[in-house]
Amino acid sequence: MSNFGVEVRHLASADREAWEPLWQAYLDFYEQVLPTEVTDLTWARFADPTEPMGGLGAWAGEALVGICHYVLHPSTWSARPSCYLEDLFTTPAVRGRGVGRALIDATASAARRAGAEKLYWQTHADNATARALYDRVACHEGFLVYERPLN
Incomplete structure (x- = not known):
């Protein structure tokens, strides 16, 4: 983005200290609590080239002002992978x-480089702020998400 001057890049090992407060704020926003082990594992996956997960950071000068996490996965509907934008804050x-x-946009670029056919994500129905952006950059296809905990 040119007018605000953010630089978006993949998160590096040295970025953990800057990333963690944003990750925690994201979890707080969705009223979620994760064990430290899950946060540690998530962070480790970003640096592991065998994992299909990536983490991006938006930097305004020295300050990390946004994070995004994505997962590439196979699809039963295409020979090419799909990219799920799992977290955005x-x-x-x-x-x-x-x-x-x-x-x-940076996630879409990373997904294209990985050969993905599509980028998709979900948000809470009452997250009007996020939906205002999402309605400008993507199409809502009308699907609802259902979850069934397995523990």
């Missing part, structure tokens, strides 16, 4: 300034 101070869009 920007700090409240930069919302509405193009940081979320820059992260989505």
